[in-house]
Amino acid sequence: MQTGYYAATGGMVAQFNRMDTIASNLANANTTGYKRDQLITGDFARLFKTAQSELPIANQTEEAAQYFNRALSRVPQITDAYTDQSLGAMQRTDNTFDMALSKEGQFFAVNTPQGVRLTRDGTFTINDEGKLVNKQGHEVLSADYFQTKTAITFTPQDSVVTIDKNGQISTNVPGSTQMVANKKLLIAEPQNIRALKKEGDNLYIPDPADPLTPLAQSGSVMQGFVEKSNVNAVNEMIALVEANRLVGMYQKAMDSQMNDLNRDAIEKIAVTRR
Incomplete structure (x- = not known):
């Protein structure tokens, strides 16, 4: 040739x-x-x-x-x-369950039929069972999920929901404006981000050798915002x-x-x- x-x-x-x-x-x-x-x-x-x-x-x-x-x-x-x-632009939506992460390398965790997956897409909603889920209906994980195996849930009486920068969710006491702590979002920061593999539906497969340890102080959660693509x-x-x-x-x-x-x-x- x-x-x-x-x-x-x-x-x-x-x-x-x-x-x-x-x-x-x-x-x-x-x-x-x-x-x-x-x-x-x-x-x-x-x-x-x-x-x-x-x-x-x-x-x-x-x-x-x-x-x-x-x-x-x-x-x-x-x-x-x-x-x-790299970060995409932050877009304000004012939707209660829309969340964005303002720091690179941090991810939300969701539970799929194939196992735990990571995502930067914080467009969440509440399903018919009161659970916090993503667009595909996968359950959004809490910081204590691996210990309790319980979901982040809300009741019809939770008329006010706030989420601080570390992912701590608070809801109001029914019939009052007093806030009480609910679950905390699992915000993970993989040590080897190059080891993540794209799976589709904006999900990443984490490295099995890299434990998903929840960040105690992520300082990056922005309620009422979504992160646009970095394209x-x-x-x-x-x-x-x-x-x-x-x-x-x-x-x-x-x-x-x-x-x-x-x-x-x-x-x-x-x-x-x-």
Whole structure:
């Protein structure tokens, strides 16, 4: 295979993956609490330098020289992906059960059929059983959930509900304005945020090795607000146009390699001298 064709093919595949990621970001630009994804593009030489000490091949040998094919050293490819956990804009809603977290790396916890999941989407509501749930109907967990296994519940008499910056919920005594403490929200701050995996529905799968210890003083809960996504639609559109143009450039390079250069080679080889 012609090395130029291989390099162009690798670059095109990398841009296709990039376009898929950008499209996903744009589709979720208005999703509450969504965090944009980003891809890292590298090349074979970079990967080799990272892993050469782990390879069972001694340096400065014929085998090493054969492995390190310099013709492939600059083929672009996706080497890593990460989620940008920077804060989105805070939007005031004045809804009692809308909550936002004003600090990076902190999450609400919800109980799903697949297990406990984390989320930045604080658009909560009360279900028919009086439990605090998220948009998908998953139960929002309290700080003492792992000890008591009880839900955050409210009664029809709880006409006033306040939530302080640490997630402590208070409700009024029926028929009065006196407030009493209810449950406290489970606000978690994973130690290794890169280990979180997106599951869909704005949920993250926590690392099993990282215990979900509730923060005693999170200082980040904002009642009556929601956090918008951190996707900048203008920047994503610029990146999408750039990726699309690069695909076109790689396509022209592939066409030149397979058609123009081959045709020229065939014509020259076919010439016979008398």
